[in-house]
Amino acid sequence: MIEDARVLNEKFIPQEIEHRNDELNRLSRALAPCLSGGDPENTVLYGPSGTGKTCLARYTLDQLHEQSPDIDTQYVNCWQNYSRYRVSKELLAGLGVDLTVNRHSTAKDEYPHLIEEALDGPYVVILDEVDQLQESEVLYDLHRLSQVTIILIANRETELFYNLDERVASRLKGAARLEMNKYTVDELVEILQARVRWGLAPDSIGPEQLRLISDIAAGDARVGLSILRTAAKYAESDGLDTITESVIEQIVPDAREELRKKNIEKLNGHQVTLFELLKEHGPASPGDLIDLYEEAVDDPMSGRTVRNYLSKMEQYRVIESVGRSRAKRYQIPT
DNA sequence: GGTCCACAGGAAAGATAGGGTC
Protein backbone atom coordinates (compact mmCIF):
# COMPACT_ATOMS: atom_id res chain seq x y z
CA MET A 1 0.00 0.00 0.00
CA ILE A 2 2.78 2.45 0.92
CA GLU A 3 4.72 3.35 -2.24
CA ASP A 4 6.76 6.27 -0.87
CA ALA A 5 6.90 6.52 2.94
CA ARG A 6 8.85 9.83 2.83
CA VAL A 7 5.75 11.61 1.52
CA LEU A 8 3.81 10.75 4.68
CA ASN A 9 6.52 12.23 6.90
CA GLU A 10 5.70 15.63 8.40
CA LYS A 11 9.17 16.90 7.43
CA PHE A 12 8.60 16.15 3.74
CA ILE A 13 8.58 19.31 1.60
CA PRO A 14 6.03 18.88 -1.21
CA GLN A 15 6.48 20.17 -4.76
CA GLU A 16 3.48 22.45 -4.29
CA ILE A 17 2.19 24.17 -1.17
CA GLU A 18 -1.58 23.85 -0.85
CA HIS A 19 -3.86 26.58 0.54
CA ARG A 20 -1.08 28.96 1.46
CA ASN A 21 -0.84 30.96 -1.77
CA ASP A 22 -1.20 34.39 -0.12
CA GLU A 23 1.36 33.58 2.57
CA LEU A 24 3.70 32.06 -0.02
CA ASN A 25 3.49 35.16 -2.22
CA ARG A 26 4.07 37.51 0.69
CA LEU A 27 7.08 35.57 1.97
CA SER A 28 8.52 35.28 -1.55
CA ARG A 29 8.08 39.04 -2.04
CA ALA A 30 9.81 39.75 1.28
CA LEU A 31 12.82 37.64 0.23
CA ALA A 32 12.86 38.54 -3.49
CA PRO A 33 15.36 41.44 -3.12
CA CYS A 34 18.00 38.77 -2.31
CA LEU A 35 17.92 37.86 -5.99
CA SER A 36 18.62 41.39 -7.21
CA GLY A 37 21.10 42.57 -4.59
CA GLY A 38 18.39 44.54 -2.78
CA ASP A 39 17.36 44.66 0.84
CA PRO A 40 15.09 41.73 1.83
CA GLU A 41 12.71 41.91 4.79
CA ASN A 42 13.00 39.86 7.96
CA THR A 43 9.74 37.96 8.49
CA VAL A 44 7.84 36.55 11.46
CA LEU A 45 5.59 33.53 10.79
CA TYR A 46 3.22 32.70 13.60
CA GLY A 47 0.20 30.49 14.20
CA PRO A 48 -0.83 27.24 15.94
CA SER A 49 1.13 24.02 15.39
CA GLY A 50 0.34 22.03 12.26
CA THR A 51 -0.55 25.08 10.14
CA GLY A 52 2.35 24.66 7.73
CA LYS A 53 4.68 27.42 8.97
CA THR A 54 7.87 25.36 8.79
CA CYS A 55 6.86 23.71 5.53
CA LEU A 56 6.12 27.10 3.92
CA ALA A 57 9.41 28.62 5.09
CA ARG A 58 11.53 25.67 3.96
CA TYR A 59 9.71 25.46 0.64
CA THR A 60 10.33 29.17 0.00
CA LEU A 61 14.02 28.83 0.82
CA ASP A 62 14.34 25.80 -1.44
CA GLN A 63 12.79 27.83 -4.28
CA LEU A 64 15.08 30.76 -3.54
CA HIS A 65 18.17 28.55 -3.53
CA GLU A 66 17.02 26.94 -6.79
CA GLN A 67 16.68 30.33 -8.48
CA SER A 68 20.03 31.50 -7.19
CA PRO A 69 22.43 28.83 -5.87
CA ASP A 70 24.71 31.64 -4.60
CA ILE A 71 22.22 32.38 -1.83
CA ASP A 72 23.06 30.35 1.27
CA THR A 73 20.20 29.13 3.44
CA GLN A 74 20.00 27.35 6.77
CA TYR A 75 17.26 25.92 9.01
CA VAL A 76 17.75 25.99 12.80
CA ASN A 77 15.29 24.52 15.30
CA CYS A 78 15.60 26.57 18.49
CA TRP A 79 13.98 23.84 20.55
CA GLN A 80 17.12 21.75 20.23
CA ASN A 81 19.42 24.75 19.69
CA TYR A 82 18.29 27.13 22.43
CA SER A 83 21.56 28.87 23.34
CA ARG A 84 23.56 31.53 21.54
CA TYR A 85 26.39 29.04 21.09
CA ARG A 86 24.19 26.32 19.57
CA VAL A 87 22.37 28.63 17.16
CA SER A 88 25.67 30.22 16.08
CA LYS A 89 27.17 26.76 15.61
CA GLU A 90 24.31 25.75 13.30
CA LEU A 91 24.53 29.01 11.36
CA LEU A 92 28.28 28.59 10.89
CA ALA A 93 27.73 24.97 9.84
CA GLY A 94 25.43 26.29 7.10
CA LEU A 95 28.40 28.32 5.86
CA GLY A 96 30.78 25.38 6.03
CA VAL A 97 32.48 26.37 9.30
CA ASP A 98 32.77 23.90 12.20
CA LEU A 99 32.57 25.88 15.45
CA THR A 100 33.17 22.77 17.59
CA VAL A 101 36.82 22.87 16.55
CA ASN A 102 37.35 26.04 18.60
CA ARG A 103 34.41 25.58 20.91
CA HIS A 104 36.28 26.27 24.13
CA SER A 105 38.41 29.13 22.98
CA THR A 106 35.82 31.28 21.23
CA ALA A 107 34.15 34.06 23.22
CA LYS A 108 30.40 34.47 22.60
CA ASP A 109 30.93 37.99 21.28
CA GLU A 110 33.11 36.52 18.53
CA TYR A 111 30.26 34.48 16.98
CA PRO A 112 28.81 37.32 14.86
CA HIS A 113 32.32 38.17 13.59
CA LEU A 114 32.90 34.53 12.63
CA ILE A 115 29.58 34.45 10.76
CA GLU A 116 30.40 37.74 9.02
CA GLU A 117 33.81 36.40 7.97
CA ALA A 118 32.26 33.22 6.56
CA LEU A 119 29.56 35.08 4.58
CA ASP A 120 30.00 35.25 0.84
CA GLY A 121 26.67 36.75 -0.23
CA PRO A 122 23.08 36.74 1.07
CA TYR A 123 22.33 34.27 3.86
CA VAL A 124 18.68 33.50 4.64
CA VAL A 125 18.04 31.57 7.85
CA ILE A 126 14.94 30.06 9.41
CA LEU A 127 14.81 30.10 13.22
CA ASP A 128 11.99 27.67 14.02
CA GLU A 129 10.34 27.58 17.48
CA VAL A 130 12.18 30.83 18.15
CA ASP A 131 10.15 31.41 21.33
CA GLN A 132 12.21 28.58 22.88
CA LEU A 133 15.45 30.59 22.59
CA GLN A 134 17.00 31.16 26.02
CA GLU A 135 19.52 33.73 24.82
CA SER A 136 17.87 36.22 22.49
CA GLU A 137 21.19 38.08 21.92
CA VAL A 138 21.67 35.83 18.90
CA LEU A 139 18.79 37.69 17.21
CA TYR A 140 20.58 40.95 17.93
CA ASP A 141 23.78 39.44 16.49
CA LEU A 142 22.00 38.45 13.28
CA HIS A 143 20.10 41.71 12.93
CA ARG A 144 23.40 43.58 12.83
CA LEU A 145 24.66 41.50 9.90
CA SER A 146 23.39 43.20 6.75
CA GLN A 147 23.76 40.10 4.57
CA VAL A 148 21.66 37.93 6.88
CA THR A 149 17.87 37.75 6.52
CA ILE A 150 15.92 35.92 9.20
CA ILE A 151 12.58 34.12 9.15
CA LEU A 152 11.30 33.65 12.69
CA ILE A 153 8.69 30.96 13.40
CA ALA A 154 6.67 30.95 16.63
CA ASN A 155 3.27 29.79 17.86
CA ARG A 156 2.18 33.14 19.29
CA GLU A 157 3.46 36.54 18.27
CA THR A 158 2.78 38.15 21.66
CA GLU A 159 4.75 35.50 23.55
CA LEU A 160 7.65 35.82 21.13
CA PHE A 161 8.06 39.57 21.66
CA TYR A 162 7.23 39.40 25.38
CA ASN A 163 10.19 37.08 25.99
CA LEU A 164 12.66 39.08 23.91
CA ASP A 165 15.22 41.56 25.10
CA GLU A 166 13.82 45.09 24.60
CA ARG A 167 16.47 46.20 22.09
CA VAL A 168 15.98 42.98 20.08
CA ALA A 169 12.19 43.32 20.14
CA SER A 170 12.31 46.93 18.99
CA ARG A 171 14.56 45.99 16.08
CA LEU A 172 12.24 43.19 15.02
CA LYS A 173 9.09 45.30 15.25
CA GLY A 174 9.68 46.35 11.64
CA ALA A 175 9.74 42.77 10.35
CA ALA A 176 6.95 41.55 8.05
CA ARG A 177 4.27 39.49 9.85
CA LEU A 178 2.49 36.46 8.46
CA GLU A 179 -0.25 34.85 10.51
CA MET A 180 -1.08 31.23 9.67
CA ASN A 181 -4.53 30.00 10.76
CA LYS A 182 -5.66 26.42 11.24
CA TYR A 183 -6.73 24.61 8.07
CA THR A 184 -10.42 24.00 7.44
CA VAL A 185 -11.59 20.40 7.08
CA ASP A 186 -11.88 20.82 3.29
CA GLU A 187 -8.36 22.27 3.04
CA LEU A 188 -6.90 19.46 5.12
CA VAL A 189 -8.70 16.86 2.99
CA GLU A 190 -7.02 18.31 -0.12
CA ILE A 191 -3.60 18.38 1.55
CA LEU A 192 -3.97 14.72 2.56
CA GLN A 193 -5.30 13.82 -0.91
CA ALA A 194 -2.08 15.14 -2.45
CA ARG A 195 0.04 13.06 -0.06
CA VAL A 196 -2.06 9.98 -0.85
CA ARG A 197 -1.50 10.58 -4.59
CA TRP A 198 2.26 10.77 -4.13
CA GLY A 199 2.79 8.15 -1.43
CA LEU A 200 0.07 5.47 -1.44
CA ALA A 201 -1.23 2.95 -3.96
CA PRO A 202 -4.26 4.15 -6.02
CA ASP A 203 -7.65 3.73 -4.28
CA SER A 204 -6.11 2.88 -0.93
CA ILE A 205 -8.25 5.48 0.83
CA GLY A 206 -11.47 7.25 -0.17
CA PRO A 207 -12.63 10.86 0.30
CA GLU A 208 -14.96 9.93 3.19
CA GLN A 209 -12.10 8.39 5.14
CA LEU A 210 -9.88 11.41 4.46
CA ARG A 211 -12.67 13.67 5.71
CA LEU A 212 -12.87 11.59 8.89
CA ILE A 213 -9.11 11.99 9.45
CA SER A 214 -9.36 15.75 8.83
CA ASP A 215 -12.25 16.01 11.27
CA ILE A 216 -10.26 14.24 13.99
CA ALA A 217 -7.13 16.33 13.27
CA ALA A 218 -9.13 19.54 13.83
CA GLY A 219 -7.08 21.73 11.47
CA ASP A 220 -3.67 20.35 12.49
CA ALA A 221 -1.89 18.95 9.43
CA ARG A 222 0.78 17.30 11.59
CA VAL A 223 -1.89 15.25 13.42
CA GLY A 224 -3.66 14.51 10.13
CA LEU A 225 -0.47 13.18 8.57
CA SER A 226 0.30 11.11 11.65
CA ILE A 227 -3.13 9.47 11.53
CA LEU A 228 -2.82 8.81 7.78
CA ARG A 229 0.70 7.37 8.20
CA THR A 230 -0.28 5.12 11.13
CA ALA A 231 -3.45 3.95 9.35
CA ALA A 232 -1.50 3.07 6.19
CA LYS A 233 1.07 1.10 8.19
CA TYR A 234 -1.68 -0.72 10.08
CA ALA A 235 -3.63 -1.57 6.91
CA GLU A 236 -0.47 -2.76 5.16
CA SER A 237 0.61 -4.99 8.04
CA ASP A 238 -2.91 -6.47 8.19
CA GLY A 239 -2.89 -7.20 4.44
CA LEU A 240 -5.79 -4.80 3.75
CA ASP A 241 -6.23 -3.16 0.33
CA THR A 242 -7.91 -0.04 1.69
CA ILE A 243 -7.92 2.13 4.81
CA THR A 244 -11.41 1.84 6.26
CA GLU A 245 -13.17 4.05 8.81
CA SER A 246 -12.86 1.33 11.44
CA VAL A 247 -9.08 1.19 10.88
CA ILE A 248 -8.88 4.97 11.35
CA GLU A 249 -10.95 4.95 14.53
CA GLN A 250 -8.86 2.09 15.86
CA ILE A 251 -5.46 3.72 15.29
CA VAL A 252 -6.20 7.30 16.40
CA PRO A 253 -4.89 6.67 19.96
CA ASP A 254 -1.74 5.05 18.44
CA ALA A 255 -1.20 8.05 16.16
CA ARG A 256 -1.46 10.48 19.07
CA GLU A 257 0.84 8.24 21.13
CA GLU A 258 3.37 8.25 18.27
CA LEU A 259 3.46 12.06 18.31
CA ARG A 260 3.88 12.05 22.11
CA LYS A 261 6.63 9.42 21.97
CA LYS A 262 8.69 11.65 19.69
CA ASN A 263 8.68 14.30 22.40
CA ILE A 264 9.34 11.83 25.25
CA GLU A 265 12.51 10.73 23.44
CA LYS A 266 13.87 14.25 24.03
CA LEU A 267 13.61 13.90 27.84
CA ASN A 268 16.44 13.01 30.23
CA GLY A 269 16.19 10.21 32.81
CA HIS A 270 14.84 12.43 35.60
CA GLN A 271 12.19 13.86 33.29
CA VAL A 272 11.12 10.36 32.21
CA THR A 273 10.75 9.43 35.91
CA LEU A 274 8.51 12.48 36.43
CA PHE A 275 6.45 11.52 33.38
CA GLU A 276 6.03 7.93 34.63
CA LEU A 277 5.05 9.14 38.12
CA LEU A 278 2.43 11.43 36.62
CA LYS A 279 1.11 8.59 34.48
CA GLU A 280 0.90 6.31 37.52
CA HIS A 281 -0.53 8.74 40.07
CA GLY A 282 -2.65 11.03 37.88
CA PRO A 283 -2.94 14.81 38.23
CA ALA A 284 -0.62 16.15 40.94
CA SER A 285 0.52 19.51 42.29
CA PRO A 286 4.17 20.46 41.68
CA GLY A 287 4.89 19.97 45.40
CA ASP A 288 3.35 16.47 45.54
CA LEU A 289 5.11 15.52 42.32
CA ILE A 290 8.47 16.63 43.71
CA ASP A 291 7.81 14.56 46.89
CA LEU A 292 6.97 11.48 44.79
CA TYR A 293 10.06 12.04 42.66
CA GLU A 294 12.36 12.36 45.70
CA GLU A 295 11.01 9.05 47.04
CA ALA A 296 11.40 7.34 43.66
CA VAL A 297 15.05 8.12 42.84
CA ASP A 298 18.28 7.56 44.78
CA ASP A 299 19.99 10.83 43.96
CA PRO A 300 17.26 13.42 43.31
CA MET A 301 17.80 16.86 41.78
CA SER A 302 16.80 19.93 43.76
CA GLY A 303 13.20 21.15 43.74
CA ARG A 304 14.20 24.15 41.65
CA THR A 305 15.74 21.93 39.00
CA VAL A 306 12.68 19.66 39.01
CA ARG A 307 10.49 22.73 38.46
CA ASN A 308 12.67 23.64 35.50
CA TYR A 309 12.26 20.09 34.19
CA LEU A 310 8.46 20.26 34.56
CA SER A 311 8.37 23.60 32.81
CA LYS A 312 10.43 22.20 29.94
CA MET A 313 8.23 19.09 29.73
CA GLU A 314 5.18 21.33 29.45
CA GLN A 315 6.85 23.18 26.59
CA TYR A 316 7.50 19.80 24.93
CA ARG A 317 3.70 19.19 25.32
CA VAL A 318 4.51 15.89 27.07
CA ILE A 319 2.57 17.07 30.13
CA GLU A 320 0.12 19.91 30.69
CA SER A 321 -0.89 22.05 33.65
CA VAL A 322 -4.31 23.19 34.76
CA GLY A 323 -5.10 25.86 37.35
CA ARG A 324 -2.80 28.51 38.80
CA SER A 325 -0.80 29.03 41.95
CA ARG A 326 -1.90 26.62 44.69
CA ALA A 327 -4.57 25.11 42.47
CA LYS A 328 -1.98 24.18 39.83
CA ARG A 329 -1.92 20.52 38.81
CA TYR A 330 0.23 18.73 36.25
CA GLN A 331 -1.33 15.94 34.20
CA ILE A 332 -0.82 13.81 31.10
CA PRO A 333 -2.66 15.37 28.14
CA THR A 334 -5.65 13.35 26.91
C1' DG B 1 -6.94 43.67 55.37
C1' DG B 2 -3.11 40.94 57.16
C1' DT B 3 -0.61 36.72 57.29
C1' DC B 4 0.86 32.36 55.68
C1' DC B 5 2.09 29.24 52.25
C1' DA B 6 2.92 27.26 47.66
C1' DC B 7 4.54 28.28 43.44
C1' DA B 8 7.13 30.62 39.47
C1' DG B 9 11.06 32.20 37.84
C1' DG B 10 15.29 35.44 37.73
C1' DA B 11 20.13 36.12 39.20
C1' DA B 12 24.35 34.68 40.73
C1' DA B 13 27.58 31.32 41.87
C1' DG B 14 29.48 26.61 41.91
C1' DA B 15 30.66 22.26 39.65
C1' DT B 16 32.01 19.86 35.74
C1' DA B 17 33.76 18.85 31.20
C1' DG B 18 36.73 19.64 27.60
C1' DG B 19 39.74 22.07 24.20
C1' DG B 20 43.52 25.62 23.65
C1' DT B 21 47.89 27.53 25.03
C1' DC B 22 52.24 27.72 27.09
Place this chain on the structure above:
DNA sequence: GACCCTATCTTTCCTGTGGACC
Protein backbone atom coordinates in the same frame (compact mmCIF):
# COMPACT_ATOMS: atom_id res chain seq x y z
C1' DG C 1 50.89 18.88 32.86
C1' DA C 2 49.10 23.21 34.59
C1' DC C 3 46.39 26.81 33.75
C1' DC C 4 42.93 29.40 31.19
C1' DC C 5 38.63 29.93 28.97
C1' DT C 6 34.03 28.64 27.72
C1' DA C 7 29.48 26.05 27.72
C1' DT C 8 26.30 23.74 30.28
C1' DC C 9 23.87 22.20 34.13
C1' DT C 10 22.62 22.61 38.86
C1' DT C 11 21.92 24.79 43.27
C1' DT C 12 20.95 28.48 46.37
C1' DC C 13 18.86 32.62 47.35
C1' DC C 14 15.60 35.81 46.53
C1' DT C 15 11.37 38.39 45.03
C1' DG C 16 6.76 38.58 43.29
C1' DT C 17 2.16 36.60 42.86
C1' DG C 18 -2.04 34.64 44.19
C1' DG C 19 -5.10 31.71 46.92
C1' DA C 20 -6.59 30.21 51.63
C1' DC C 21 -7.54 31.32 56.10
C1' DC C 22 -8.37 34.18 60.15
